[in-house]
Amino acid sequence: MAGSLSMSKTEQIIVEFFVKCLHIILEARIPCSSSNSSSQPGRDSPSPASSSSSSKDRWFNLVLGDCPAALESAEPWRRGPGDHPPMVVDILLDRSSGDHRFRGGGGPGTPDSWSEGEAEDSYGTVLERWTISHERFSQRRSGSSSSHALEVPGIYKRATILVRTLYCSVRTLPAHRLFHLATSSSQSRSFSLGFKVWASPPPLLPDEAAMEVRGFAPVETPMGRLAVSVAYRHTTAVTALEVTPAILPRIIADYVGSPTTDPLRRLSADSFTGSVPCGGISGRRGVHVVSVPTSVPSPPSGIGRRHSWGGGLNKLQSPTLLPPSSPSFGSSPSSRQHSPVAPPTTRTNHSQPIPIYEQQQQRSRLSPPNPSPPGTCHSLESSLARYLPRHSTAPVSIPKPSSVRGLPDRSALPPPTPRRSFEQPPQHVYASSNLSGARGDVPPRLSASTLAESMLLISPPHPYQSSQGDEGPPSGVKRSLYGSPRVSLSRSSIKLRDDTDDEEFACPFAVDEDDEELQSSPRTRHTNVFEASGPKSQHAAVGALVRLLKSAPPLQGRSWSLAGGEVDMAAVASPEATHQVVRSKSRPIPGAVQQHRYQASAAAYQAPHHVYRQQQMTKSLKTTSEALEELEVYKDLRKFILTEQGSVQASRQ
Amino acid sequence: MNCEIFHLRELDVEPYQIREVLRCILHTVMFNRALGLVRPHDVDSELFDLTYVQCGDLTFEKKMEEKIDQLIAWVEKHPNKKITVCLSFYETRSKQNAWFGHKMERLYWEQWYVTLNTTVQQSHLRSKPHHDKLGDALDLMTDERSKRHALLESGLKEVMLQILQQVNEKKDHVPPVTSQDVVSFPYEISIPSSSDSSFGMDMFKRMLQTGPPTMLG
Numbered sequence: 078m079a080g081s082l083s084m085s086k087t088e089q090i091i092v093e094f095f096v097k098c099l100h101i102i103l104e105a106r107i108p109c110s111s112s113n114s115s116s117q118p119g120r121d122s123p124s125p126a127s128s129s130s131s132s133k134d135r136w137f138n139l140v141l142g143d144c145p146a147a148l149e150s151a152e153p154w155r156r157g158p159g160d161h162p163p164m165v166v167d168i169l170l171d172r173s174s175g176d177h178r179f180r181g182g183g184g185p186g187t188p189d190s191w192s193e194g195e196a197e198d199s200y201g202t203v204l205e206r207w208t209i210s211h212e213r214f215s216q217r218r219s220g221s222s223s224s225h226a227l228e229v230p231g232i233y234k235r236a237t238i239l240v241r242t243l244y245c246s247v248r249t250l251p252a253h254r255l256f257h258l259a260t261s262s263s264q265s266r267s268f269s270l271g272f273k274v275w276a277s278p279p280p281l282l283p284d285e286a287a288m289e290v291r292g293f294a295p296v297e298t299p300m301g302r303l304a305v306s307v308a309y310r311h312t313t314a315v316t317a318l319e320v321t322p323a324i325l326p327r328i329i330a331d332y333v334g335s336p337t338t339d340p341l342r343r344l345s346a347d348s349f350t351g352s353v354p355c356g357g358i359s360g361r362r363g364v365h366v367v368s369v370p371t372s373v374p375s376p377p378s379g380i381g382r383r384h385s386w387g388g389g390l391n392k393l394q395s396p397t398l399l400p401p402s403s404p405s406f407g408s409s410p411s412s413r414q415h416s417p418v419a420p421p422t423t424r425t426n427h428s429q430p431i432p433i434y435e436q437q438q439q440r441s442r443l444s445p446p447n448p449s450p451p452g453t454c455h456s457l458e459s460s461l462a463r464y465l466p467r468h469s470t471a472p473v474s475i476p477k478p479s480s481v482r483g484l485p486d487r488s489a490l491p492p493p494t495p496r497r498s499f500e501q502p503p504q505h506v507y508a509s510s511n512l513s514g515a516r517g518d519v520p521p522r523l524s525a526s527t528l529a530e531s532m533l534l535i536s537p538p539h540p541y542q543s544s545q546g547d548e549g550p551p552s553g554v555k556r557s558l559y560g561s562p563r564v565s566l567s568r569s570s571i572k573l574r575d576d577t578d579d580e581e582f583a584c585p586f587a588v589d590e591d592d593e594e595l596q597s598s599p600r601t602r603h604t605n606v607f608e609a610s611g612p613k614s615q616h617a618a619v620g621a622l623v624r625l626l627k628s629a630p631p632l633q634g635r636s637w638s639l640a641g642g643e644v645d646m647a648a649v650a651s652p653e654a655t656h657q658v659v660r661s662k663s664r665p666i667p668g669a670v671q672q673h674r675y676q677a678s679a680a681a682y683q684a685p686h687h688v689y690r691q692q693q694m695t696k697s698l699k700t701t702s703e704a705l706e707e708l709e710v711y712k713d714l715r716k717f718i719l720t721e722q723g724s725v726q727a728s729r730q
Numbered sequence: 731m732n733c734e735i736f737h738l739r740e741l742d743v744e745p746y747q748i749r750e751v752l753r754c755i756l757h758t759v760m761f762n763r764a765l766g767l768v769r770p771h772d773v774d775s776e777l778f779d780l781t782y783v784q785c786g787d788l789t790f791e792k793k794m795e796e797k798i799d800q801l802i803a804w805v806e807k808h809p810n811k812k813i814t815v816c817l818s819f820y821e822t823r824s825k826q827n828a829w830f831g832h833k834m835e836r837l838y839w840e841q842w843y844v845t846l847n848t849t850v851q852q853s854h855l856r857s858k859p860h861h862d863k864l865g866d867a868l869d870l871m872t873d874e875r876s877k878r879h880a881l882l883e884s885g886l887k888e889v890m891l892q893i894l895q896q897v898n899e900k901k902d903h904v905p906p907v908t909s910q911d912v913v914s915f916p917y918e919i920s921i922p923s924s925s926d927s928s929f930g931m932d933m934f935k936r937m938l939q940t941g942p943p944t945m946l947g
Contacts, residue, residue, distance in 0.1 A: 140769040242898040248781045294899045
């Protein structure tokens with residue numbers, strides 16, 4: 078009677094040992110498998126622990142909380158006495174979904190089938206295989222030496238120690254790291270940990286069979302031996318499966334002060350060695366020149382580098398990690414995915430990190446290119462051409478400032494550069510703008526050498542600029558660099574920028590390079606210049622006119638025409654007045670303005686010759702000495718008249 | 731009853747690492763020897779990439795922290811020395827002495843010796859005066875420190891595996907559980923004393939208390 082009671086208690090210990098071990102394993106591997114997490118501090122208060130925990134949970138003096146999965150999966154081992162088959166628990170890594178997948182267990186009655194649970198498409202990767210068994214002896218052992226050890230208290234004590242050891246060991250294995258990641262991440266993840274409980278498990282694959290094995294000292298019982306062992310993947314294999322951090326290191330292109338947000342950084346002298354004038358650039362355009370070393374290093378193949386880009390997360394894989402292709406799962410091997418297991422990627426909201434160029438694409442919308450006359454600055458063009466790829470076959474014109482109104486038509490923008498064209502180390506700065514001349518075109522792939530040559534980073538136009546509308550966006554610049562056959566770097570855009578900046582200068586009549594070039598260039602070019610350049614040349618012409626007037630001979634009471642325009646020199650007392658007169662005449666009827674501009678410019682162009690002629694005419698008429706003599710004569714006459722008047726008055730009195 | 735003595739692997743630690751290392755080791759041993767009703771508490775180490783388990787007994791935790799504080803103070807006075815911390819489990823028995831009556835004696839049935847080699851790292855600027863650049867020296871110092879840290883972490887993990895293996899292999903000497911407390915067996919934490927006495931003196935005192943080892947278990 079006592080023996081049978083002891084045997085029944087021993088049997089109960091064995092059964093509960095199976096359940097407790099399964100509970101420990103699932104609680105440390107499957108997220109949300111236990112309602113009462115063991116991470117809660119268990120403080121020194123036995124009474125609360127004893128009152129809150131169920132009787133079943135107090136087995137082996139280890140309170141873990143409820144675990145429905147363990148209870149349900151271990152149910153087949155609870156049924157009735159008898160031989161207890163080994164319980165094999167496979168911890169699986171499932172990459173197919175971000176949600177936790179709960180898999181049931183195949184009890185002793187259903188060794189080769191899935192129990193109730195979700196249908197699955199792939200088994201996943203076996204991270205660990207735990208084996209809990211009670212190896213029965215062929216015949217009951219008899220011996221007085223170990224009789225006391227085979228008593229129920231001794232069995233229970235040793236089983237308790239084994240359970241403690243198992244609890245600690247589960248947290249020392251590499252797979253516990255994945256469990257930490259799965260439980261610590263609040264965002265959706267692209268992997269899940271599952272389990273499968275077998276009574277007759279399928280054999281491990283060769284790569285899985287090579288896993289390390291750790292065994293625990295068994296607990297002797299009168300009928301056999303309670304044993305626990307685990308086959309687990311090595312640390313490096315599990316490390317390769319780890320997810321990337323939620324916050325992926327990536328280049329933040331739009332940080333405060335960056336060229337994309339602060340378009341004032343253009344063509345800095347440090348980064349650009351051309352002859353682009355830096356001082357006159359007010360930074361209203363989105364053109365930056367960033368020097369890039371000609372020797373562009375190839376993208377490193379290391380995991381760390383790919384981490385930084387975010388593009389290679391899925392490439393973290395071990396060649397030995399292959400999903401099993403056991404036929405017991407009812408699917409043909411061909412239907413299985415034998416591709417290497419890719420690691421769980423990111424815990425962000427996106428399955429893959431958004432490439433940087435796409436992010437910039439979402440932010441930046443560049444104005445379309447508009448035709449404009451060829452550039453006007455030879456030096457600028459030549460200097461820029463040295464650093465920019467010459468992909469253009471025809472110049473791209475820039476719209477006239479007066480004709481551009483409102484926001485640019487962004488619908489005509491070609492798509493921005495795809496990220497795959499820019500798989501370069503982060504130190505490079507890429508143009509985020511369109512690469513092709515047509516909408517919807519796929520930008521050409523960019524080579525490293527092209528990137529090294531092309532140093533312009535194009536930013537979206539300044540909102541202030543776009544609202545003004547009178548200045549064309551540097552569309553020519555935008556579509557310049559990356560293989561578009563219709564695009565060339567437009568100096569005129571930069572030139573246009575210079576023009577607008579000159580408005581801020583204190584001396585609008587200063588002679589600049591344009592005037593000098595106008596003097597030496599053909600007339601047709603000047604025509605285009607003045608038509609396109611606008612106010613700058615007009616001011617220059619006015620300045621030239623003023624200089625002409627300054628050097629003109631003294632007022633002689635006669636007017637002379639200035640290339641068709643009437644200027645009353647008598648009314649002109651100062652160069653400023655002259656300027657105002659000319660300006661008033663050149664105001665605002667566009668056609669007349671242009672005509673006056675041309676005429677004024679033509680006059681300015683001819684100014685030196687006209688002054689010379691005037692001087693000659695003055696000399697032919699009268700010299701200064703003669704004028705002084707005439708003045709003396711007038712004085713004498715005046716004196717005479719005054720004396721005559723005085724004598725007449727005296728005689729009357 | 732034989733006393734099982736376990737000498738754990740020696741670890742090279744810096745003074746700031748002593749507390750965390752001892753926490754990992756002592757809590758792991760105690761959790762496997764506290765056979766009372768336990769609600770385990772997982773703790774992620776602050777310094778190392780590992781998780782150890784606490785039994786949840788506040789008394790033990792308090793006593794352990796006090797001992798660690800005393801040890802750290804002792805290490806500050808005696809730098810660069812090998813220190814040994816011993817966690818002992820015993821049971822008390824009343825021994826009847828014909829001359830002095832009943833006397834309570836301690837029977838140690840298990841002892842865990844943790845040996846730590848405390849090293850205070852010298853500045854590499856002084857050790858390598860040929861480093862002209864401060865940045866290189868600092869980088870070198872940082873690299874070496876990280877290497878030592880990695881070595882210590884791997885060594886600590888090995889120590890924990892050693893504990894789990896030995897605590898489970900030898901269970902027959904564990905006395906029966908008679909207490910309802912979480913920590914079911916009385917224990918003692920021994921550290922080097924502040925009186926500069928060698929650790930052997932503590933052992934001598936223990937021998938006087940426990941008496942000669944018995945042959946019968």
